[in-house]
Amino acid sequence: MSRKKVLVSAFSNLYTDQRIEKVCRTLFENDFEVELIGNDWGGAAEMQRPYPFSRITLHTKTLKTAYLEFNVKLYKQLLAKADQNTILLANDLDSLLANDLVSKKLKIPMVFDSHEIFSEMPAVQGRFTQKIWRFLQAKLLPNIQYMMTASNSYANWFQKKYGVHAVVVQNAPRKYSVSQYLPENNPKIILYQGVINPFRGIDKAILAMHHLDHVILKIAGDGPKKKEYEELVISENLQNKVEFLGKLLPNDLRQITLTADVGMSIEESAGESYQFSLPNKVLDCIQARVPLILAQLPEMQNIKTQYDIGEFIENHRPENIAKALSKVLNKGRKSYLEVLEKAAQDLCWENEEAKIIQLFQKASL
Structure with a gap:
């Protein structure tokens, strides 16, 4: 046949x-x-x-x-x-x-x-x-x-x-191994990766930078809200804390992800497609052994119940996003490695x- x-x-x-x-x-x-x-x-x-x-x-x-x-x-x-x-x-x-x-x-x-x-x-x-x-x-x-x-x-x-x-x-993502020698970043790197669409929590994360010191938010991707969010960064005088990387090839994005101290997936509940999604960025960060801050949506709750890979945000107010980021950054990426390793082996x-x-x-x- x-x-x-x-x-x-x-x-x-x-x-x-x-x-x-x-x-x-x-x-x-x-x-x-x-x-x-x-x-x-x-x-x-x-x-x-x-x-x-x-x-x-x-x-x-x-x-x-x-x-x-x-x-x-x-x-x-x-x-x-x-x-x-x-x-x-x-x-x-x-x-x-x-x-x-x-x-x-x-x-x-x-x-x-x-x-x-x-x-x-x-x-x-x-x-x-x-x-x-x-x-x-x-x-x-x-x-x-x-x-x-x-x-x-x-x-x-x-x-x-x-x-x-x-x-x-x-x-x-496909499974890959990660070096145990993690980068010592100063400032600490916070990563958003994905399409720059509304209701992804990006604008609130930008404003959260007012409440954090010695950090830089890197935004990897492109989309309809990019220009608006670039203007928001300028109007808030946050150019030294927010960097737009543009759309990257998958391999280039992986290399950037590997350098991050914390990732984020803080989608807002804007319709059932977002509410019930399991965003790619969650699984990408897990495979890169990078902890995350997460929105309290069903699939992300399921992941965090099985693997304690980061922190939930209480809500989308910038100060509460900053609070969740601070918790992860204060614990440090190394403290999450064991559970991230287990999750990476399972979620591939x-x-x-x-x-x-x-x-x-x-x-x-």
Whole structure:
């Protein structure tokens, strides 16, 4: 029997999407024939992968119409590339419609990977587009046979809402070892990594710098709020305490993370997608053996119950963020190493891969 072909698609330029890269590599290394399709929204930087990939060119200028253009073009590409030996893998709701239509037309299996609860993200809250995404979810999800998602809370939400069972594949990094010789930073390094979006607690963390001495907050990432937060730093005269690093390649980001004294994941409860998420940055910091301050949201509570890897913030007032940071910094990174080491061994991609292979083997039958 020939190897199963997996056509993986996502509304993404593929460059920095680590979950998609890890899933594709896992399938590729386990005897699946992988091909990845993304788009050039946000650029088309050069990259290398051990499997073929392509990016659909988008001509539209607005995100709303880009989704439509992408799905029309994706549908045509999938239809041309797929055969009876193909499994489709749709990443998130913004690529699901084209995949679903091709799956039904050709009567071939489809796996849906929901990285988040797309219809409940803060960016669409209260907008007309939220009604469209909710309609699509309600129409497509109840009939999905094979699905995975990034947290237990997400899986429970999809089960209750649409009756669909999702395999939980946490977006953990691959396991790596860390030197026991930790950097002696002065000032101490506080790290935020991720998209610079609203409701991530970044603006409150910037203001928290007024309440801390001998620290620097490094913000690694890019996003729609970056300019506003840069202006906030200037208006608050905090240029000597806050540094914007821009968007970094995964390997470069890892090197920065390894130097931090404390990381932070202090998302605000702005819709169910944030409320039930297990942010990548939590697992990235754990793998780098860096303690964190955390928001008291369900998945982060679950992690801290199992592994005492840092401190919760009481709320998002800057002085309380500073209080949690002070606790971690005063204890010191070394005092967390033993529990971080245990967490890093448990919460790694190697422990997620078997679930992916099992799901795709099931879809292959």
